[in-house]
Amino acid sequence: MLNPLTDALDRRKGMQVPMVGREQEVEALASLFHEAMDANNPRLALISGPAGIGKSRLVREFLNMASARHPETTFLQGRCPSTGEGLTYWPLGELLRRECQISLDDPAATAAERLRQKVEAVLARVPPGEATIDQTVFALAFTAGITIPGNPLDKIRPSAVQVELSMAWPRFISAYAAAGPVILVLEDLHWASDRMVEMIERLLARSTGPILLVTTARPELRKAHPEFGEGSEAVAVHALRSLTSQQSATLLKEILEGSEIPETLRRDLVATADGNPLFLEEIIHRLIDAGTLVREGSGWRVTGTLPAALPDTVLAVLGARIDALPSAQKRALQEAAVIGRAFWEEPVRRASDDPEVTSSLLALEAKGLVSVRPTSSIAGQLEFIFKHALVRDVAYASLPRIRRARAHAEAARWLEEIAGHGSEELAELIAHHYRKSILGEDADLAWTDDPAARAELRSRAFTAMITAGVVARKRFAVAHALELHQDALRLSIDDAERARALEAIGDDHEGAFHGDDAIPAWESALAALQNNPDARQSRIRLLVKCATMAGIRWGGFKVVPPTRQVDDYI
Ligand SMILES: Nc1ncnc2c1ncn2[C@@H]1O[C@H](COP(=O)(O)OP(=O)(O)OP(=O)(O)O)[C@@H](O)[C@H]1O
Ligand SMILES: [Mg+2]
Incomplete structure (x- = not known):
């Protein structure tokens, strides 16, 4: 659908001038691409430099050249949205949506169908295996927030999901490369989530075939991920100078x-x-x-x-x-x-x-x-x-600051309408806007004279943060999940909500194998529900979680709970 070469990313009307300089960098990228083709193994280029120095422009020039010289090349592209939006795998979701012609507002069933067709077509280039197709579809759907009923990844531990994803993506990209060279562009890594950076490393390590990964980042990347791209012969770093x-x-x-x-x-x-x-x-x-x-x-x-x-x-x-x-x-x-x-x-x-x-x-x-x-x-x-x-x-x-919080609230509402068909991809983005609208530094200003609107917003924001946190946890972005659920806790106004947020926090810790932190959170949830006669079901569920964690998951504790504690739960 979207040809990277016609991507309007940096195109501007009326002032498109030929690129000045950067010949060496373009040649260096070209030769790394050749190296990947000769070695039949992936290579990664990291183009770094401050904002506006010309990283994206360089990439575009290189892509133009590569497509002219190697028209058989497949170009795949994704971009990390700016910081704070906490979108775990957005660049990969974006890439998939382009490849499969999936629109963000497509019903989940349509999206899943298009994804399956694509995966079947791409995996047809390598020796068949029905299980592999299913597995790949499930994993890719998971990265792009496409809900598929019965996706086994919804049921397994987040850490196991992580393993599945980091097998499926290299498999998928390698299958592309079985039919010809691939250039995969991932822009603005300084805004990438930890999971995303890990995934790029996996792609480099586990894919096979003539694959060039082209990444761009501002120097801040070094602070967040000092080890990224270090120590591998397959990586070339180009720092763009003024x-x-x-x-x-x-x-x-x-x-x-x-x-x-x-x-x-x-x-x-x-x-x-x-x-x-x-x-x-x-x-x-x-x-x-x-x-x-x-x-x-x-x-x-x-x-x-x-x-x-x-x-x-x-x-x-x-x-x-x-x-x-x-x-x-x-x-x-x-x-x-x-x-x-x-x-x-x-x-x-x-x-x-x-x-x-x-x-x-x-x-x-x-x-x-x-x-x-x-x-x-x-x-x-x-x-x-x-x-x-x-x-x-x-x-x-x-x-104006007074407008910001309201504008974020409106953006969240609009995205909720778009996501109405059960897509999970927008959950983290929606929560980001709600957070800005009600917990951001401008939030107090915006709602003082409109308590009814604030109350409605609060309740929506609470639900959105719980949902987004669950999505993040499922993607093993546990720190982000915790952040969202802590914020939900801050927003809670009664015992039932507090219990919901605390239970989610406990679940997040469990997802990260932190039993010492999970049990106190669940116990606090139990305490919040203590006087609620309608919460029997929830209390039983929480007790089972505590007992299971304390009794079976020994590995998840720095200090192993005494057997007595298990008996108490029972
Ligand atoms: N060597 C060049 N010759 C001509 N124009 C250039 C050159 N490098 C960059 N430009 C132009 O300068 C502008 C900024 O470049 P670009 O968007 O590539 O910056 P960037 O390094 O990607 O910044 P960011 O980190 O914010 O993404 C663009 O309009 C681009 O076309
Ligand atoms: Mg750029």
Whole structure:
């Protein structure tokens, strides 16, 4: 469906210039790809560098070249959404949805059917095995949050799920590679969950065939995963440097289509941008927005007085651009930022209460701030993407604080409608928006004068966090599950809710084999239910959990509970 080469990820209208420099890096990627083909074994490239330095652009150029030289290559792509959204396997889900043409709002049965067809087609390239097809379908469905009735992975321990997933994915990718080379691009690993990073390592270690994994990350990745990519001969790391002033000057010339501009301005621009191509592009955009640079024939001309000083950071220049937008466009951009880097028209229309929102969004596209994606992950909905993650960040920060919490609440509601067909993929995202709407730092401000709305929101948020935590636990993202369930506990208002959250917390600890922590949580849940005559069933269930854990799961304790404790439960 979505060809990576036409992916609008970084495409911008009107200012698409040829890539400057980076020839060595493109060649290095090409030679690593050849190495993978010669060795018939995976290789991994990690392209690192600060925001806006040109990582995604480099990848795109390399993909263009690879598809021209090796048209038989399969291209697979996924991107980690920005931090805080806690989406365990989102990039893999995204990749699958593209490959199988599954829309986020498809009914679970349709999604499962498309996935099965794809898996059958891909696994047909390797020696058959019915069990393997089923196993692979179940595991992949699990990563993408596609609910399949009777999926055995729903019943087994999270750690065992982890094992299944880390077998199924290499199997699936290797099957692709049985028919020809594969390039798998995973962008923005600095935002990847721990599970996702582990999965990439598994893909590298366990897949076979001519596979090149291309990953990009900002330097923060080193902090979160210092060992990623270390010590393996199959890994090549490329740290992208700033463009030289010569290269910056060339880039400037390309952007201005060869037009002459005053020498002082030219020098100022190159010096300010400091070798960051995004910064350079954005300063020029700012000058165009402000009417300082105007089109003249096929080039550009400087008019009026030059600004006394150029914004000195890329964030400042983006801030200045966004501030100067006409109010309807600014509002649309801010509301879109709440949804995320990729967003859809409908929730922005609702949030900004503007029937003309389409024209605002298209105007923003013409300014190179967002772009329409060639295909949408939600059927019948125009999907946009912020031209750059930093544009989203700055737009978000400019949204009045009092509005933020409400905007997140609306986003959560809209996603709930989309997810109405039982898909689990959006559960973590929905919980993320609820958390921002009710527990975020702006939440108190937003709801003080509307206690009824807050009460309704609280109750929805509670349920969403419990659900999302269960999804995270099933994916063995236990720390994330605990976070969600602790938040649910904070939101609980009566004993029944407290018991529900505490039981979930106990289950999370159990999932991580932490008996010492599971039992106290379950016992607290029991205590919360003590005076509730209707909670007999729940109390029995909790007692059984405590007794089973204490009596059988000896391995899960730092301090083994005495036999007496088991007797007490009985
Ligand atoms: N070498 C280059 N020549 C011309 N334009 C470039 C070059 N490198 C980057 N650009 C342009 O600069 C902008 C930012 O680049 P890109 O999106 O690749 O940054 P990034 O490193 O991926 O940032 P992030 O970490 O935020 O994802 C894009 O519009 C891109 O087309
Ligand atoms: Mg990028």
